[in-house]
Amino acid sequence: MAIKLEISEEKEVYRSSYFPEYVRPKIYDPGLDETIKRLTPEKIEKAYQAVFGKETARIKAIVETCIHCGLCAEACQWYLSNDRDPTYAPVAKVKMTAWELMKRKGKVDAGLVYDIARIVFTECNICHRCSLYCPFGLDITFIIGLVRRFCFLLGVVPQRMFDQNQTFMATANQVWMSQSDYIDTLFWREEEGMYELKNLRIPMDKEGVEVVWFPLAAEPKTGPYHIDRIAKIFQVAGVDWTMVTMNDYWDSSNMPMFIRDFFTMQRIVKGLYENAARLRAKKLVLTE
Amino acid sequence: MGYKEIPFEVMHPGEFYYELLVSGRLKIDPAKKIKEPVTLHDPCNVIRRAGAAEKFRYIVEQTCEDFREMYPNREHNFCCNAGGGLSSLVQWYSHEARGNRVKAEQIMATGAKIVIVPCHNCTTGIKSIINYYKLPVKTMFFDELLVNTMYIPEEMLPEEG
Amino acid sequence: MGFLESVALYNFLRGPMVWITFIIFIVGSIYRIYTLINLAKKEKVVLPFINIKAAIKSWLHWLIPFASRNWRLKPYFTTFTFLFHTGIVFVPIFLYAHNALWYESWGISWWTLSETVADVWSIFVIIGCLFFIGRRIFDPTVRFVTSYSDFVFVFICLFTFLTGFLAHYQWILPYRAMLNLHIMFGEIMLIAIPLTRLTHMYYFFFTRAWMASQTAIWKIKDW
Missing domain, CATH: 1.10.1060 (Fumarate Reductase Iron-sulfur Protein; Chain B, domain 2)
Structure with missing residues (x-):
C-alpha cells in the first residue's frame, strides 16, 4: 500500500x-x-x-x-x-x-x-x-x-476497471497470471510452508474431494502467504481439499460484474462451476 | 441468482472455518488466543448477501479474548468503500478514503487495535482508510487469525534444525 | 365566489363526477396492478423468487411504527408519517359525514369514528402535510431530489383535509363553497392515485415483497 x-x-x-x-x-x-x-x-x-x-x-x-x-x-x-x-x-x-x-x-x-x-x-x-x-x-x-x-x-x-475486465477476457484472472506461473507459485508455497508444518501439501486437481478452494488472483500474485496459511489450516483440520489449475478458471473474483459485462461474467462463473463439477466437489470455498 | 440448484455448496472460508470449529476438527489453543482488543468488519457480500454474521462472530469469539462490536453491525454495517470495483481504482484512492469517514470513526470508537476483515476487497478499503486517516490499527484475515491461534498436534510440527 | 357556491357545481361534483372518479380509481388501480404483475411475469427472475412468508414479515415490520431500524432512527418522521398515512386512509372511510352519504345513496353504513377522534386525526394529517412540505423545503437532501409533482401530491392531500375540516366548522368560506372545494380535491386525489406516483399505495406491497424475498435468500432481515 x-x-x-x-x-x-x-x-x-x-x-x-x-x-x-x-x-x-x-x-x-x-x-x-x-x-x-x-x-x-x-x-x-x-x-x-x-x-x-x-x-x-x-x-x-x-x-x-x-x-x-x-x-x-x-x-x-x-x-x-x-x-x-x-x-x-x-x-x-x-x-x-x-x-x-x-x-x-x-x-x-x-x-x-x-x-x-x-x-x-x-x-x-x-x-x-x-x-x-x-x-x-x-x-x-x-x-x-x-x-x-x-x-x-x-x-x-474508469480505466483500471476496464483494464481489469480486459485482463479477465484474456486470461480469466485479474492479474495476467499464466497457468505455469500459477502452478509454480503453488509449489513454491508448498515448499515454504513445509518448514512450519510437516509434510504440507497443496493438492492440485484432485477428484472427489470435500472442498475445492478457489483463490483470488491477487493471492498467488501479491499475497502468496494466504495460500500456505489456508493449506496449513486444512491440513491441521484434516480436510480433503484441492485447488484447481486446469482451464485457467481458478480466480474467484469476478471483476466484470462491477461494470456489468455480462458475457465475461458468465464465462467466469461457468468456468468455475464446470471445474468444480468435474472434480465432483461437495463444497466450493471461495476466498475471503 | 442464476443457478437455483447447484450440486455443491458455495461458501465463504469463514463459513467453512465455522464448520471446522463447531465440528471440532479444528481446535483453538487457549494459550495462543489474541489478547489485544479486536473488532470485526462485516463485509457486505458475505454478511448482507449471505447472512453469515453469527458464524463470523463465533470464530472471533473463539480465537480472541477481547472482542468489541462496531456499531452499527451485522447487516447494518457500513461498507468498506472498496466494493463495487472501487478497490482497483488507484487514481481515486483519496476520494474513496474521504468517502468513508464513518468507518474510520466506527473503528476508532471501538478502541480496538486489530480489525478483522475477512474479505480481500474490504482489506483494500480498510487499509486505505487506515493510511488516509492514520489510524493506529492493523487489519487481519481469518486465515492469519486461525493459523496463529489453532492447536497444532505434536506430530505435525517439523523437527528442529 | 358565486360559482363555487353554486348548486350546479355541487350537483355536478356529487353526480357524474363521483361516478367518473370511482370508475377511474377502481379500474385504474386494477390496471396498474395487473400490468405490473404481467410485466413481472415476463422477467424470469422476479416471480419464482417471491417468498410470501418473508414478504408478510417484511410488510408487518414496515407497517408497524418503530418496528424497523429506519423507523427507529427517525422518530419524528415515523410519528408524522404514520399519523398521516393512517389518517388519509381511515378517516375518509370511517367519517360519520361520509357514512351518511353512503347511506343516502345506497343504504349501507358501517362503524364510524366519533367526532373528536376524527377531528384530531384530521388535524394530525394536516400537520403531517405541513411537516412533509417543510421537509421538502428545508432539508437540503430532500430538497435536492424534490420535483414539483411531490409538492403537488402533498398539497392535494393538504387541501382535501383542510377544506373538509373547515367545511365542517364552517370557517373562512361559506359552507357550500368549502364543501364544493373539498369534494373537488377529494375527487382529484382519488383520480391521481392510479395515475401518478401515488400508486406507491399499492406498489409498496410489491416492491417490499421483492426486497423481502431477496433478503430471505440472503438469509438476513430487511427491517
Missing part, C-alpha cells in the same frame, strides 16, 4: 453543468476523460435504448414508487462521511443518473455521461445498505447496476 495519496489531492474543482450542486475535486482518469470525447448522441441513445428501452417490471416499479422521501440517505456511508452532502444520497445518485436519462429519453450529451459514470462507478459501492433503509424496499443498487451497464456499453468506465 505504498500509494501516494498526494497524487490525486488536487485543488481543482469539477462542476457539473447539469447539476449546480454537484461539485467535486477534479480527478484525472483516462477511462472517463478520454472516452467521453468519442461519444456521439446517436451512440448514447443506442446504449440508452439497449438498457432502458424495454419496459420491465423492476425498473417500472422502482421509478413509479419512489416518493423522494430521502430516507435512504442516512444509510449511505458516502453521504454520512461527506457532511451530509445532498448529492451523495442514494436517491440523489439515482436522480442524477437514471431519472435524468429517462427524463431526456437518452438524448443527452457527453458531459452528462461523464457525471453519470463518475457517480455510478466511484461514488457507489453497490453495498445494498440503502435497500434495507428504504421504506418501500426499492432495489436502488439495481438501478445503479443498470446505469453501469449503460456506461459500459459506451466504454465510459
Whole structure:
C-alpha cells in the first residue's frame, strides 16, 4: 500500500453543468476523460435504448414508487462521511443518473455521461445498505447496476476497471497470471510452508474431494502467504481439499460484474462451476 | 441468482472455518488466543448477501479474548468503500478514503487495535482508510487469525534444525 | 365566489363526477396492478423468487411504527408519517359525514369514528402535510431530489383535509363553497392515485415483497 495519496489531492474543482450542486475535486482518469470525447448522441441513445428501452417490471416499479422521501440517505456511508452532502444520497445518485436519462429519453450529451459514470462507478459501492433503509424496499443498487451497464456499453468506465475486465477476457484472472506461473507459485508455497508444518501439501486437481478452494488472483500474485496459511489450516483440520489449475478458471473474483459485462461474467462463473463439477466437489470455498 | 440448484455448496472460508470449529476438527489453543482488543468488519457480500454474521462472530469469539462490536453491525454495517470495483481504482484512492469517514470513526470508537476483515476487497478499503486517516490499527484475515491461534498436534510440527 | 357556491357545481361534483372518479380509481388501480404483475411475469427472475412468508414479515415490520431500524432512527418522521398515512386512509372511510352519504345513496353504513377522534386525526394529517412540505423545503437532501409533482401530491392531500375540516366548522368560506372545494380535491386525489406516483399505495406491497424475498435468500432481515 505504498500509494501516494498526494497524487490525486488536487485543488481543482469539477462542476457539473447539469447539476449546480454537484461539485467535486477534479480527478484525472483516462477511462472517463478520454472516452467521453468519442461519444456521439446517436451512440448514447443506442446504449440508452439497449438498457432502458424495454419496459420491465423492476425498473417500472422502482421509478413509479419512489416518493423522494430521502430516507435512504442516512444509510449511505458516502453521504454520512461527506457532511451530509445532498448529492451523495442514494436517491440523489439515482436522480442524477437514471431519472435524468429517462427524463431526456437518452438524448443527452457527453458531459452528462461523464457525471453519470463518475457517480455510478466511484461514488457507489453497490453495498445494498440503502435497500434495507428504504421504506418501500426499492432495489436502488439495481438501478445503479443498470446505469453501469449503460456506461459500459459506451466504454465510459474508469480505466483500471476496464483494464481489469480486459485482463479477465484474456486470461480469466485479474492479474495476467499464466497457468505455469500459477502452478509454480503453488509449489513454491508448498515448499515454504513445509518448514512450519510437516509434510504440507497443496493438492492440485484432485477428484472427489470435500472442498475445492478457489483463490483470488491477487493471492498467488501479491499475497502468496494466504495460500500456505489456508493449506496449513486444512491440513491441521484434516480436510480433503484441492485447488484447481486446469482451464485457467481458478480466480474467484469476478471483476466484470462491477461494470456489468455480462458475457465475461458468465464465462467466469461457468468456468468455475464446470471445474468444480468435474472434480465432483461437495463444497466450493471461495476466498475471503 | 442464476443457478437455483447447484450440486455443491458455495461458501465463504469463514463459513467453512465455522464448520471446522463447531465440528471440532479444528481446535483453538487457549494459550495462543489474541489478547489485544479486536473488532470485526462485516463485509457486505458475505454478511448482507449471505447472512453469515453469527458464524463470523463465533470464530472471533473463539480465537480472541477481547472482542468489541462496531456499531452499527451485522447487516447494518457500513461498507468498506472498496466494493463495487472501487478497490482497483488507484487514481481515486483519496476520494474513496474521504468517502468513508464513518468507518474510520466506527473503528476508532471501538478502541480496538486489530480489525478483522475477512474479505480481500474490504482489506483494500480498510487499509486505505487506515493510511488516509492514520489510524493506529492493523487489519487481519481469518486465515492469519486461525493459523496463529489453532492447536497444532505434536506430530505435525517439523523437527528442529 | 358565486360559482363555487353554486348548486350546479355541487350537483355536478356529487353526480357524474363521483361516478367518473370511482370508475377511474377502481379500474385504474386494477390496471396498474395487473400490468405490473404481467410485466413481472415476463422477467424470469422476479416471480419464482417471491417468498410470501418473508414478504408478510417484511410488510408487518414496515407497517408497524418503530418496528424497523429506519423507523427507529427517525422518530419524528415515523410519528408524522404514520399519523398521516393512517389518517388519509381511515378517516375518509370511517367519517360519520361520509357514512351518511353512503347511506343516502345506497343504504349501507358501517362503524364510524366519533367526532373528536376524527377531528384530531384530521388535524394530525394536516400537520403531517405541513411537516412533509417543510421537509421538502428545508432539508437540503430532500430538497435536492424534490420535483414539483411531490409538492403537488402533498398539497392535494393538504387541501382535501383542510377544506373538509373547515367545511365542517364552517370557517373562512361559506359552507357550500368549502364543501364544493373539498369534494373537488377529494375527487382529484382519488383520480391521481392510479395515475401518478401515488400508486406507491399499492406498489409498496410489491416492491417490499421483492426486497423481502431477496433478503430471505440472503438469509438476513430487511427491517
